[in-house]
Amino acid sequence: MNDPLTVLIVEDEALLAMELELLVEEAGHSVVGSATSSADARRLVDEVEADIAFVDVHLADGPTGIDVAEYIARHKRSMVVFLTANPRRLPENLAGAVGVIAKPYTLNGLQAALQYLQEGVRRPPPVSELPVGFTLSPRFAADWAPQSG
Numbered sequence: 397m398n399d400p401l402t403v404l405i406v407e408d409e410a411l412l413a414m415e416l417e418l419l420v421e422e423a424g425h426s427v428v429g430s431a432t433s434s435a436d437a438r439r440l441v442d443e444v445e446a447d448i449a450f451v452d453v454h455l456a457d458g459p460t461g462i463d464v465a466e467y468i469a470r471h472k473r474s475m476v477v478f479l480t481a482n483p484r485r486l487p488e489n490l491a492g493a494v495g496v497i498a499k500p501y502t503l504n505g506l507q508a509a510l511q512y513l514q515e516g517v518r519r520p521p522p523v524s525e526l527p528v529g530f531t532l533s534p535r536f537a538a539d540w541a542p543q544s545g
């Protein structure tokens with residue numbers, strides 16, 4: 397599939413954000429912005445077009461990633477995927493997010509998730525198997541999970 401994703405990164409750890417940007421670009425997609433706090437993230441969400449927003453739960457201004465995800469969902473700007481070491485801190489509906497990737501993630505796991513997301517964004521539902529380490533929200537699991545016949 398040759399229709400690359402545009403990605404927004406919301407992560408307060410500079411090294412993790414840089415690593416994620418590199419991984420996204422190596423997979424053939426582009427990063428359109430990066431934010432470290434909820435205020436920066438909201439400003440970027442209003443300024444740039446992104447297919448996917450990778451959002452950490454804990455940002456520079458506290459555990460505000462859930463608020464950022466809800467803001468994005470309300471404004472229908474991007475599909476949110478949480479990247480967090482603590483997925484249990486997320487609400488059951490994942491605040492409108494597609495899903496969550498648990499940290500630490502692997503290069504292969506992230507690349508598989510990007511492929512899956514690309515399929516889901518460009519021609520839903522995805523045809524690939526759900527990547528290991530990627531948990532779909534209940535809403536997207538119902539829409540994207542393979543139907544047993």
